[in-house]
Amino acid sequence: MQLFSTTGKFIKKRYNHRGPSPPDSSIMTFLPKKIYLNGSDCFHLMLEKSRELTREGNNQFYLCVQLQTREALETIEQTVQQSPLLDWIANIRLINPQIGVPFFRYMNQGNTLTVRHHENFTEQFPAQLLNDTLSLKNNSFFRIDAYSFNGKQYLLLTFHHVLFDGKGAGMMLQHLTGQLPVDNTTFSSLFPQQLKWKNPLRQWQNLIRVKKQVEQTNKAETAYLEVKNNRETGFGMTSHLFSEEETAFIRENAIKNGVRFGLNFFQVACIAKAFRTVLTETDSQWVPIPYNGRKRGVPGAIISNHTSFIFHRLNVTPETSLREIAVQLQQQMNEQLKCGLPEKYNDLLQLMRFFPAWFNHLVTTQSSKGKIASFLYSSTEAGEKENTELVKQQWILPPFSYPPGFTVNFYTYHNRLNFHIVFSRKHVDSEQINTFKTTLIHLLTQK
Template sequence: MPALPRKVILSGSDCFHLVLDKHAHKYGTGSNVMRIVFQSQEKIAAQQLSAQLNASPLVQWLCNIRLHSGGLFGRPYWEYTGGNQPIPFYEHQYGQAGELPATLLQRDLPLRQQHFIECDLVHYPDDTTAIVISWNHILLDGRGIGMLIQHLNELHEGQPARSADVLFPPPEKKANWPAYIRNMYRVKSFIEKSSRAPIASVASGYGKEPSQFHTQLVQFSVEETARIQQQATAAGARFGPNLFYLSCCAQAVRARLDEKNIPGPFWIPIPYDGRLRGSFGPVITNTVAFLFYRLERDQLHQLPTTVAALQQQMTDQMRDKMPQRYSMLLSMMRHIPLNLYYFLVNRRGKGAFASFLYSSTGDSFNKTDRFMGIPVEHVTIYPSPTFPPGLTFSFLKHREALNINIAYSPDIVPQADLQLLIARLRQMLLGSGSE
């Protein structure tokens, strides 16, 4: 078993998720909880799965930590208590195969609790099963959960546990405050220019807190996914299909806002993983920065135009090292008390973080066919709902088939509007509604 660190300082991205967690509770969306779901055709024994999970030193660490605020100007950190609390484990009997109980999806993992990760096993009448792992996003990001799954699979196969050097973040370098401050003004200027008003949002004109949040899964076959890849190439997507997916989402949302007579360009922050490509680790902590995209109305008429605009902005920001600069800014912001941090973030966007939210796991789970020896038929990510804006698209490919999980508030996007939006999105992705 690797030596488990007694203290892990939260990264800048982790602390930003503290802000999102506070924001989620303010608007009643539940905390910033993510879920990954493995659907299996097998009947799974709960006791055996629970024992396998708790055999992991990393799971042991995750289940025996507490959060410290770090004081007035100190950095927040996780403290490992050295306890022996197992991962919370729940079983459900549910009548609709492939779906999840609403009580599971609505369960919170607030920071005042004693645990920040848990597992559910959902049994269906046809003897199929869903394994659901839920975690507070402050713990780890989308690629982190993928590496946690890889770690669990390796342990099940009898491989030795990886060292703490790759499971946990490395020691931080000493802060260069003059560089931090120069960088702060540069990033602040860029973001203010990128997000300058007016900005159209799905939450535009919605002045009260939404009363509920739902998810809607949109699935494509292997053949349809291959066709979508062809459409991405035809639209000029030179760096993989991700910006094509985003372009289709933007045009589908723009069509809905046009029907509502909501003018203005879009502003969309997109997560960017700061780890070295192809590397394993760190698992614990968020290493995500953002790329910031602004789409004017005349860039939303045709998909090739939208894709080209996004690609140019991405190239410009990568050339200017904007993700690294934004990460540096987030690291600096850790020294600000949470309430002041939240005020500064909320004030800039007047409560809105984006026109809509978007993320993609790429091929991270495409080849995942087993979880701790259990055959897996489908993998799905459930994103945390965020209001404003109240609409999040999460793309995932598994076994060469694309799926999109949409988190939304029916108060903001009524069911009839959502179905129209999904129909437009499918048409654009498949190439029958790109104009």
């Protein structure tokens, strides 16, 4: 199953750099001239339209990296200067016609991407950088900031979600730290492959199947966060890093609660329980959970989104146990995987490519009454190929997605689990978020 499209046309790159250290042009590098957005990318274009209309949140996410030493920054900066991949990103334009499929066009204008250096910050995740929005109008898709906090060196990588997903972000860090070298044999595999033709009738059948699934799971009486304070604006963020011992205990706890493979369902169960206990009084929750659509066994494309979703409707009362929630999650996932729902959902998204973002926004908000989910969830585990000589710890910070204005992201690096919660201040106040966080930690680690 190939989900991602390009024209397949590659051009031989002519370097035209104004920077001091251009990429190594001795490597025969071939860069794609034109890459069409896939359905999942167009979904994020639609979210961008939503952001424009609501003037809330953003559609970018972050990878925050604590480096082992200050010298590590120099090594990474060398890669930044010499990377043909970053050169490509710095020189693309998003072409978004009213009629026709949007695409990225490589312009080869000699733009360079550099690391922005900052003075000391008093926050580990500086609000000043997080609120600095990448602009599609300026064709700004990726940014690297270096700063220190508490005497330690940090990097903040900011990714626009139209061009990257979480897995691609992890691979980008591997590339920057020398674990994913780019040469003429691997380069083309870092870009999405040509979309395979599918029978339109089958695509429409799949669309109807997914629509039915979404309507069944996202029906009335679903828990959403109400607006509590119209005077408050913007997003808040809170995080927690578990120790290695605590992470090992959480893994055991997941197994005790009937979750066999990985931590995903245990984490979602704990969030759902804490969400019901602290933030809402409605028992039914609608939770789409991301599903990695990449084929396994190769690094896969860094560029573009490859994520599908599995939709869960959970019945969570104050008395429902974590094990019971995990069983609901497992059963619903099994049913959807059996009928290939993630693939069908991608077919639905592919249709978004042929309509302008405003139209997709209109249709989506009409059918779901403007709701995206009770809360958003994502989880990533760093791969085996992390460069621990350069990188000490890393965190993924999710986008400030609105709606629903509440996202929890889990990330495991170096056997240590961490989570980030981003929340709309209109919906959740500081006291509530503290109670939610404490409850979530308690549920994850309770004996």
